[in-house]
Amino acid sequence: MLLQWLTWALTETPVPAEVWEKDGRFYDPFRPGVEPGGFVSAEELYASRRDTLAAIAAAVRGAQVFVFTLGLTEAWQDTATGVEYAVCPGTVAGRFDAGAHGFVNHGFGALMADMTAALRLMFRANRGLKVLLTVSPVPLTATASGEHVLTATSHSKSLLRAVASELVRAQARVDYFPSYEIISHPAYRGRFFAPNLRSVLPGGVEHVMTQFFRDQAAAFGDAGLPPVPPPPETVTEMDEPPEPELTEAEELRCEEEILAAFAPDRHHG
Template structure:
């Protein structure tokens, strides 16, 4: 009787799947469960790398949903500065599963967010999205009114989307010691003042991450039974770590946990899938060619290669024609704008909340 390894396809062996193949031609890394096409309504949220994902979708004519496009009078630069069109709603970066769970709980369960407000120089900053207003809000009332707009955008996004893409980025975070509420960044970095009696560092472990993401899936399913979830893990290393480890080891620790959580969530859940953008950018077989000289920022060529793999694997899995790599953006009812900006440069990427930590590195 033949054993199980006698009839495996070439991509199941390292030699024929990797070593004997040009790295640009390695295919089939993803066996998509979800048939995504140009009519699929797609919502994106998460860490900095998720910005590349949404831009690539729009550039190829896919229906990325922008539920909070902002005032029509803003220029593209202003729209970017104020985080309009960065993600499908104006939350700024959502780095951890706990942060996503918080936002969905406030929006979908209509639980009132905490009263926390950071004040700096007479201006007011939202602790849960401190970078969306670079100069802060003029008043606490303006801050909360703006947040309500974002919460409504989240409700509309979840209710009307076909696919919710979430890019997990970090396991490290800062919380309110008394309420357990998680902040977007460490207090005192972008705004506010750090208080060791109030603020505490956490580095979420596997069980907590899995519990938060399981709760996220329940919230999404309750609001939209037909909603599919596509998970990714950001390939971008940590800017800094408060874990006590070397930043390289801390990065490996965080990304490994998030990758394991993604796999665990797929089991027994046909509406949950994982796309390996993390592996495509970071795996040693690619020899770091997709990283900028700082070994952290992902080059446009890396983003392009990730998205080529994404669309090619969909075409292969569902036996449909492959879409061209680049199309002119098409207007969609949810987009609010037909403008598509260029890929993020390294300087623009500094607007990601976590990037502020680099400013505190010793010279």
């Protein structure tokens, strides 16, 4: 998805004209949640997408550091063109077609190739740009791979972490910050996760950012850096997560139903 958006924003490659419709509203297949209620027309959708692409191009060309979090390896794509969707067609809007839509779980080679191509596009647009990679510590709630969610999470995160390391080795302008390790390391006994064992608590985010800015100050001096919050040892109670719109059981049930409806073995023999 990163490579797709950068290609559309930084080259003359046209964006597919595909639009999803539901109840008279229009949804962008590549960011269906940007307007939760949908757009009033396809023209409004296209105009919003053009603004987004212009903003991406301006951000890349004007940035000093591009921070990107590697999060997922699983995706849904158009089997004829290889274009990837943000979600499985038919979940938020649109219609799932087993002959046109397919599930893919990207391997190491594909991930490396896409990230290398994405970096090439950004460095071509901004020769002074540096890139900081992280890996999301948030585990999968469900998977369409057919594996157990625990092994699917381990597989996905291991690949992404390995890709980050290889990119740092291969690219002089790429670095990595270990927010994934800080949050998920056994030494912290899972205390940075909410009761659902998936969402990262605000206290965990604060701890990660504290370490990040301390590292920056140690390497480059503290001029211009924001004040460092107190270390976690002085925090007696972790912040509570925001109240969710759905309960944990409801959220999990929704995701399981979606995956059951669009699992590969249901449509592809």
